[in-house]
Amino acid sequence: MSHEPNRIAHPGRLRTLGAVAIAVAFTGVAAPAGVAPAAVTASCANGYVGLTFDDGPTGSTTTLLNALRANGLRATMFNIGQKVQQNPGLAQSQQAAGMWVGNHSWTHPHLTQLSSAQIQSEISQTQNAIRSATGASPRLFRPPYGETNATVRGIEAQFGLTEVLWDVDSQDWNGASTAQIVQAAGRLTNGQVILMHDGCNEAMGWDRSHSVEATDLILTQWKQQQGMEFVTVPEMIEATGFEVP
Numbered sequence: 001m002s003h004e005p006n007r008i009a010h011p012g013r014l015r016t017l018g019a020v021a022i023a024v025a026f027t028g029v030a031a032p033a034g035v036a037p038a039a040v041t042a043s044c045a046n047g048y049v050g051l052t053f054d055d056g057p058t059g060s061t062t063t064l065l066n067a068l069r070a071n072g073l074r075a076t077m078f079n080i081g082q083k084v085q086q087n088p089g090l091a092q093s094q095q096a097a098g099m100w101v102g103n104h105s106w107t108h109p110h111l112t113q114l115s116s117a118q119i120q121s122e123i124s125q126t127q128n129a130i131r132s133a134t135g136a137s138p139r140l141f142r143p144p145y146g147e148t149n150a151t152v153r154g155i156e157a158q159f160g161l162t163e164v165l166w167d168v169d170s171q172d173w174n175g176a177s178t179a180q181i182v183q184a185a186g187r188l189t190n191g192q193v194i195l196m197h198d199g200c201n202e203a204m205g206w207d208r209s210h211s212v213e214a215t216d217l218i219l220t221q222w223k224q225q226q227g228m229e230f231v232t233v234p235e236m237i238e239a240t241g242f243e244v245p
C-alpha cells in the first residue's frame with residue numbers, strides 16, 4: 001500500500017497529451033531541439049513540464065496550494081475519492097486555485113487485480129465525489145501504483161478519462177529528502193511529468209511531507225536558476241491545439 005513503482009512506461013502520445021493537459025509551462029530556458037510540439041507558439045515554445053501530486057486531499061493540501069499559487073503555477077492533483085468525500089472543501093480549494101483535479105480511484109487498490117465491476121466502481125464513485133465537490137467531472141485518471149492494463153484503460157475510456165502516468169518519480173513516497181526531490185525535479189525535460197504526493201497521509205500510514213516542502217524550492221529554483229517564466233494551462237492548450245476529451 002505504501003509503495004508506488006518506479007515506473008516510466010507509457011506511450012509517447014499519451015504522455016504528451018497528458019503533459020499538455022496538465023502542463024506547467026515556462027519560457028526562457030533552452031529546450032532539446034525538436035521536442036516542443038510543432039503548433040506551440042513563441043510564448044511557450046521553449047518547454048513545459050507537468051507537476052502532479054497524488055493521494056490528496058490531505059492536511060497538507062492548503063500549504064501546497066499556497067506554494068503553487070504564490071508562484072503562479074498550476075499542477076494536477078490526482079485525488080483519492082474517499083478522501084474527497086471526507087474533505088470536499090479541499091477539493092473545491094484545489095479547483096479554485098486553478099489546479100486540474102484528476103481521479104486516482106476510490107480506495108487506492110491494485111486495479112489490475114480487481115474485477116471489471118470493481119474497477120468501474122472505484123472510478124465511478126470518485127468521479128461522483130469530485131463532481132459533487134467541484135462541480136466538474138475529472139478528465140484525467142492516474143491508476144494507483146501506475147498499474148494499468150487493457151481492462152483498466154477500457155473502463156477509463158467509458159468515463160471519458162485520459163490516463164496519465166509519469167516520466168520522473170520524485171521517490172517522495174520512498175523517503176526521499178527534500179534535496180533529493182528537488183534534484184529529481186531538476187531531471188525533468190520538456191514535456192515530461194513528475195510524480196509527487198500531497199503531504200502526509202496519516203490515515204494511509206504514508207509520510208510525504210518532504211514533497212510539500214520541496215515544492216516551494218523546486219519552483220524557486222526553476223525561476224531563479226533557469227530564468228523561467230510560466231504560462232497557464234489554458235494558454236498552453238490553446239497554443240498546442242490540444243483539447244481535453
Ligand SMILES: [Zn+2]
Pocket residue numbers: 004054055104108144145
Ligand atoms: Zn497514489
